[in-house]
Amino acid sequence: MVTTAMKHFHVSLCLLVLFLKALTRCTVTASEFQLEGDYLIGGLFNLHYVTSPIYYDRPEAFDCSSQPILIPNYRRFLIMRFSVEEINNSTTLLPNVSLGYEIFDHCSDTQNFPGIFKLISDNGSIQPWGQPQQQQLHRSNDSKVIGVIGPFTSTHTLTVAPLFMVDLTPVVSYGASISILSKNTNFPSFLRTVHPNKDVIEVIVNILLYFNWSWVAFLNSDDDFGIDGLELFLNRIKDTDICLGYTKALNDNTNYSQVFKQIEAQKINVIIAFAPKLTAEALIDSAIQLNITNKVWIADDGWSLNTKIHKMDGIKNIGTVLGVSQPLVTIPGFSDFIYSYKSQILYENAGQQKFCNQICNCSNLTAEYILSVDPSFSFAVYSAVYAVAYALHNVLQCGKGSCNNNMTVQPYMVLAELRKTNFTLLNQSIRFNENGDPEFGSYSIVFWNSGAVQEIGFYTFQSVNFFINTTNIQWHINKVPTSMCSPKCCEGYAKKPNGVQKCCFTCEICPNGTYINSTEDPFTCIHCKDTEWSEEGSTSCKLRVVEYIAFTDTGAILLIIGSCAFMGLTLAMSVLFAINYNTPVVRSAGGPMCFLILGCLTLCSVSVFFYFGKPTTSFCIMRLLPFTLFYTVGLACFVVRSFQIVCIFKITAKFPQLHSLWMKYHGQWWIIAGAFVIQTLLLLIGYCYGPPVPYDERFWYRDKIIVDCTINLKATAGPVIFLASLCSLCFIFSYMGKDLPKNYNEAKAITFCLLLLILTWIIFTTVYMLYRDRFIIIFNALAVLSSLYSFLLWYFLPKCYIIIFQPHKNTQQYFQGLIQNYTKTLSQ
Numbered sequence: 085m086v087t088t089a090m091k092h093f094h095v096s097l098c099l100l101v102l103f104l105k106a107l108t109r110c111t112v113t114a115s116e117f118q119l120e121g122d123y124l125i126g127g128l129f130n131l132h133y134v135t136s137p138i139y140y141d142r143p144e145a146f147d148c149s150s151q152p153i154l155i156p157n158y159r160r161f162l163i164m165r166f167s168v169e170e171i172n173n174s175t176t177l178l179p180n181v182s183l184g185y186e187i188f189d190h191c192s193d194t195q196n197f198p199g200i201f202k203l204i205s206d207n208g209s210i211q212p213w214g215q216p217q218q219q220q221l222h223r224s225n226d227s228k229v230i231g232v233i234g235p236f237t238s239t240h241t242l243t244v245a246p247l248f249m250v251d252l253t254p255v256v257s258y259g260a261s262i263s264i265l266s267k268n269t270n271f272p273s274f275l276r277t278v279h280p281n282k283d284v285i286e287v288i289v290n291i292l293l294y295f296n297w298s299w300v301a302f303l304n305s306d307d308d309f310g311i312d313g314l315e316l317f318l319n320r321i322k323d324t325d326i327c328l329g330y331t332k333a334l335n336d337n338t339n340y341s342q343v344f345k346q347i348e349a350q351k352i353n354v355i356i357a358f359a360p361k362l363t364a365e366a367l368i369d370s371a372i373q374l375n376i377t378n379k380v381w382i383a384d385d386g387w388s389l390n391t392k393i394h395k396m397d398g399i400k401n402i403g404t405v406l407g408v409s410q411p412l413v414t415i416p417g418f419s420d421f422i423y424s425y426k427s428q429i430l431y432e433n434a435g436q437q438k439f440c441n442q443i444c445n446c447s448n449l450t451a452e453y454i455l456s457v458d459p460s461f462s463f464a465v466y467s468a469v470y471a472v473a474y475a476l477h478n479v480l481q482c483g484k485g486s487c488n489n490n491m492t493v494q495p496y497m498v499l500a501e502l503r504k505t506n507f508t509l510l511n512q513s514i515r516f517n518e519n520g521d522p523e524f525g526s527y528s529i530v531f532w533n534s535g536a537v538q539e540i541g542f543y544t545f546q547s548v549n550f551f552i553n554t555t556n557i558q559w560h561i562n563k564v565p566t567s568m569c570s571p572k573c574c575e576g577y578a579k580k581p582n583g584v585q586k587c588c589f590t591c592e593i594c595p596n597g598t599y600i601n602s603t604e605d606p607f608t609c610i611h612c613k614d615t616e617w618s619e620e621g622s623t624s625c626k627l628r629v630v631e632y633i634a635f636t637d638t639g640a641i642l643l644i645i646g647s648c649a650f651m652g653l654t655l656a657m658s659v660l661f662a663i664n665y666n667t668p669v670v671r672s673a674g675g676p677m678c679f680l681i682l683g684c685l686t687l688c689s690v691s692v693f694f695y696f697g698k699p700t701t702s703f704c705i706m707r708l709l710p711f712t713l714f715y716t717v718g719l720a721c722f723v724v725r726s727f728q729i730v731c732i733f734k735i736t737a738k739f740p741q742l743h744s745l746w747m748k749y750h751g752q753w754w755i756i757a758g759a760f761v762i763q764t765l766l767l768l769i770g771y772c773y774g775p776p777v778p779y780d781e782r783f784w785y786r787d788k789i790i791v792d793c794t795i796n797l798k799a800t801a802g803p804v805i806f807l808a809s810l811c812s813l814c815f816i817f818s819y820m821g822k823d824l825p826k827n828y829n830e831a832k833a834i835t836f837c838l839l840l841l842i843l844t845w846i847i848f849t850t851v852y853m854l855y856r857d858r859f860i861i862i863f864n865a866l867a868v869l870s871s872l873y874s875f876l877l878w879y880f881l882p883k884c885y886i887i888i889f890q891p892h893k894n895t896q897q898y899f900q901g902l903i904q905n906y907t908k909t910l911s912q
């Protein structure tokens with residue numbers, strides 16, 4: 085009871101002492117935590133850690149030495165002591181000036197203020213804006229510190245740094261990597277020799293990208309450091325293919341079994357553990373206990389060189405551990421320092437009096453053990469102490485062998501020099517950027533082999549350079565593990581998101597007529613242009629082939645020859661008919677009308693030429709105009725012919741007046757002219773209403789564009805109906821005359837020709853409905869030509885045959901005989 089009360093008293097006293105200016109009572113002479121000197125550097129190291137929060141009912145400072153020790157931090161603490169001694173011994177850096185230190189164990193971020201107050205007090209009182217006094221080089225033992233090394237953790241730094249910012253005392257941290265500390269306005273006298281979290285996250289993301297791990301879990305410690313890391317990670321992966329499948333802030337109450345269950349449920353194979361030593365130890369320990377296997381673990385620099393975890397039983401089963409670590413820098417002389425120091429401490433330690441939190445209880449640690457623990461942050465501590473020393477060196481205007489003794493050194497002067505830091509330490513050029521972040525150093529990428537931690541790559545900042553040599557990595561499976569939510573889509577497939585994560589999707593093939601450019605947008609199939617086409621699952625569009633019938637096409641050549649032959653034949657027949665103009669065959673064929681019909685047919689055949697070549701508006705007009713117009717005239721002639729045949733043999737008998745009127749006024753010519761005028765008018769009206777123009781047929785073939793002429797149904801209806809009615813009329817008349825004398829077979833020939841004509845166009849229309857290729861154009865021309873040939877071959881050719889080969893039938897007597905025979909049969 086008495087001892088507890090005494091202890092409480094002692095601790096409370098420490099807190100009050102500062103304000104009572106009774107510090108001397110707490111100070112000790114020789115301690116690991118103190119070294120006298122002309123100038124003092126403060127140090128804050130968390131040598132112990134608080135396992136559980138402690139509540140007090142009266143004000144008390146916290147006794148750190150009662151808590152468990154953190155050996156790696158003790159090693160860092162020794163590095164500071166070593167560095168100060170080395171500087172004190174140096175004859176070039178701060179010559180003839182002795183440097184001392186005042187170090188406190190900073191194990192709690194709320195209850196460790198006595199030490200901080202001591203560091204900021206001057207001659208026992210806190211006077212942040214006190215008048216700067218003229219001080220001699222060898223000052224009192226309570227001289228104000230010119231700079232502070234530490235604290236280690238981000239949270240500790242956030243709580244204590246503002247106190248030092250008041251009078252711009254430089255705080256050079258060797259471990260606080262949280263982003264906010266880069267903010268110069270909030271922390272004007274803060275600098276650090278450790279890279280901010282952003283840089284570690286950058287390296288981690290580079291590793292993920294290198295191995296194509298896109299589906300990861302991020303486990304961070306539930307403190308300022310871990311939350312900052314998560315935020316930076318989320319920001320960094322925004323524009324990458326990496327997705328965060330699971331995240332959890334780890335603290336003492338975390339249910340690890342649930343965490344791993346959820347990671348398993350999400351099928352995540354890569355776990356990033358962004359946590360300091362203790363959290364990482366708890367995490368990995370639970371992973372081993374819970375038989376978590378086949379995972380890739382990515383360690384941050386807080387535990388990537390942790391020897392305790394590395395030596396855990398069953399660590400091999402958890403999978404592969406990769407880490408981002410600070411490069412291993414051997415500090416020359418340090419191990420000698422430890423060995424020599426550990427050999428003398430044994431008796432020096434006895435019976436020491438100490439200020440609050442200047443007790444370590446580390447005497448049973450052997451030099452070997454200290455040297456074997458996690459060496460991270462050694463260079464950070466070493467360079468921090470040296471930076472402050474160089475700054476002081478510059479403030480004191482030290483030259484060769486001596487410094488300006490006649491100076492009052494204020495912390496802000498040291499800060500100004502620290503900002504300009506530029507010196508070389510162990511081949512590294514130490515500099516800070518304008519935010520007080522280091523402009524030196526690099527990161528190593530390590531692999532946890534069963535024997536040792538192996539360096540497999542590096543990441544440097546000066547010229548951004550990322551390198552990994554994978555040959556030494558032994559994966560827990562036989563190949564590089566994968567981690568993705570959904571397997572990659574094949575080429576030509578679009579991702580269809582499943583939920584909010586961009587990494588989870590199903591693949592859908594892009595339908596025909598669309599394509600996908602995965603580099604630009606892997607989620608949408610883009611429609612091809614009108615002039616392009618694509619198959620299902622395309623990554624680009626192909627140009628459609630523009631098709632029409634060229635003049636050089638075989639079909640075109642044949643049809644043109646056919647058309648020319650037609651013209652030749654008509655000409656030959658015209659000549660033959662002209663020679664035999666007065667024979668009964670020519671007369672019965674229509675006499676002068678024959679020449680009109682043959683002329684019209686020739687003009688019609690001109691149309692055929694315009695079906696070939698790339699169509700233009702005039703071509704489109706010329707395809708239809710000559711044929712429609714002159715075929716009308718030709719048909720009108722046949723109407724008249726067949727009418728006359730019927731008239732001669734049937735109507736004459738019943739209406740003789742009509743016949744005489746017809747003969748008197750040359751009725752046939754009037755009708756033909758009338759038909760011509762009507763058709764001309766109809767065509768004119770039709771073309772004004774909707775002239776045929778070339779158009780691109782895209783509908784029938786996805787890979788082709790067929791250039792054809794439009795057929796405006798309304799505009800062409802008039803001429804076509806007129807043509808069709810003439811045709812029907814002709815058919816009716818000729819059909820009426822079908823039972824005329826056997827050899828006097830004009831009417832039969834016309835009927836046959838008309839049947840052929842109708843058949844041709846019915847076939848053409850049917851094919852046109854079903855099938856659209858460029859050959860439909862040839863087919864169209866063929867239909868035109870065959871309509872022409874049908875009259876030539878079945879109407880005119882038999883007559884030519886009779887004229888040439890059967891002249892005996894081409895006599896008046898023969899015809900008379902036929903008619904007599906017919907009238908006989910009629911009268912019977």
Ligand SMILES: *[C@@H]1O[C@H](CO)[C@@H](O)[C@H](O)[C@H]1NC(C)=O
Nearest residue numbers: 166167169170171173417421
């Ligand atoms: C400093 O010098 C002393 C003696 O001159 C020596 O014992 C000690 O090891 C030196 N310390 C360092 C860190 O160099």
Ligand SMILES: *[C@@H]1O[C@H](CO)[C@@H](O)[C@H](O)[C@H]1NC(C)=O
Nearest residue numbers: 169172173174180181182183
């Ligand atoms: C510090 O350096 C001075 C000389 O520069 C030396 O006399 C003194 O012993 C050194 N102190 C320690 C602790 O090494």
Ligand SMILES: *[C@@H]1O[C@H](CO)[C@@H](O)[C@H](O)[C@H]1NC(C)=O
Nearest residue numbers: 105206207208217219224226
């Ligand atoms: C330090 O404080 C003591 C009394 O607390 C005072 O006598 C002394 O003059 C002070 N020294 C300086 C340098 O201010």
Ligand SMILES: *[C@@H]1O[C@H](CO)[C@@H](O)[C@H](O)[C@H]1NC(C)=O
Nearest residue numbers: 108112113120223224225226
């Ligand atoms: C400073 O420390 C020395 C040696 O430890 C001691 O003799 C001296 O009295 C101290 N000075 C003050 C002002 O406390």
Ligand SMILES: *[C@@H]1O[C@H](CO)[C@@H](O)[C@H](O)[C@H]1NC(C)=O
Nearest residue numbers: 341370371372373374375376
């Ligand atoms: C882990 O595996 C060991 C042996 O394979 C087994 O004894 C233990 O129960 C397992 N633990 C869990 C949590 O599954």
Ligand SMILES: *[C@@H]1O[C@H](CO)[C@@H](O)[C@H](O)[C@H]1NC(C)=O
Nearest residue numbers: 153445446447448449450453
């Ligand atoms: C040192 O002693 C403490 C107890 O005082 C003990 O817990 C610790 O394991 C010892 N360390 C070594 C390295 O022996």
Ligand SMILES: *[C@@H]1O[C@H](CO)[C@@H](O)[C@H](O)[C@H]1NC(C)=O
Nearest residue numbers: 179180181221485486487489
């Ligand atoms: C070192 O300092 C002492 C006392 O301040 C002085 O006597 C000595 O001459 C100085 N030595 C050098 C080399 O400047």
Ligand SMILES: *[C@@H]1O[C@H](CO)[C@@H](O)[C@H](O)[C@H]1NC(C)=O
Nearest residue numbers: 218219487488489490491492
């Ligand atoms: C030191 O400063 C004082 C007062 O400012 C001055 O009188 C003295 O000459 C200076 N000494 C040197 C060596 O500069």
Ligand SMILES: *[C@@H]1O[C@H](CO)[C@@H](O)[C@H](O)[C@H]1NC(C)=O
Nearest residue numbers: 504505506507508513514515
């Ligand atoms: C740092 O110092 C070196 C030589 O000491 C010099 O070449 C270099 O320019 C300096 N860098 C800066 C940024 O001042």
Ligand SMILES: *[C@@H]1O[C@H](CO)[C@@H](O)[C@H](O)[C@H]1NC(C)=O
Nearest residue numbers: 540551552553554555556557
């Ligand atoms: C990677 O490491 C292996 C084994 O250490 C070595 O043989 C190889 O040359 C290295 N490759 C590169 C590119 O450095």
Ligand SMILES: *[C@@H]1O[C@H](CO)[C@@H](O)[C@H](O)[C@H]1NC(C)=O
Nearest residue numbers: 595596597619620785786787
């Ligand atoms: C294109 O896709 C549509 C819809 O899936 C289908 O109906 C059509 O037949 C396809 N066309 C071709 C040419 O494959």
Ligand SMILES: *[C@@H]1O[C@H](CO)[C@@H](O)[C@H](O)[C@H]1NC(C)=O
Nearest residue numbers: 600601602603604605623624
């Ligand atoms: C995809 O889009 C990118 C960026 O616009 C472009 O550079 C690339 O050529 C495109 N790829 C294909 C196959 O069109």
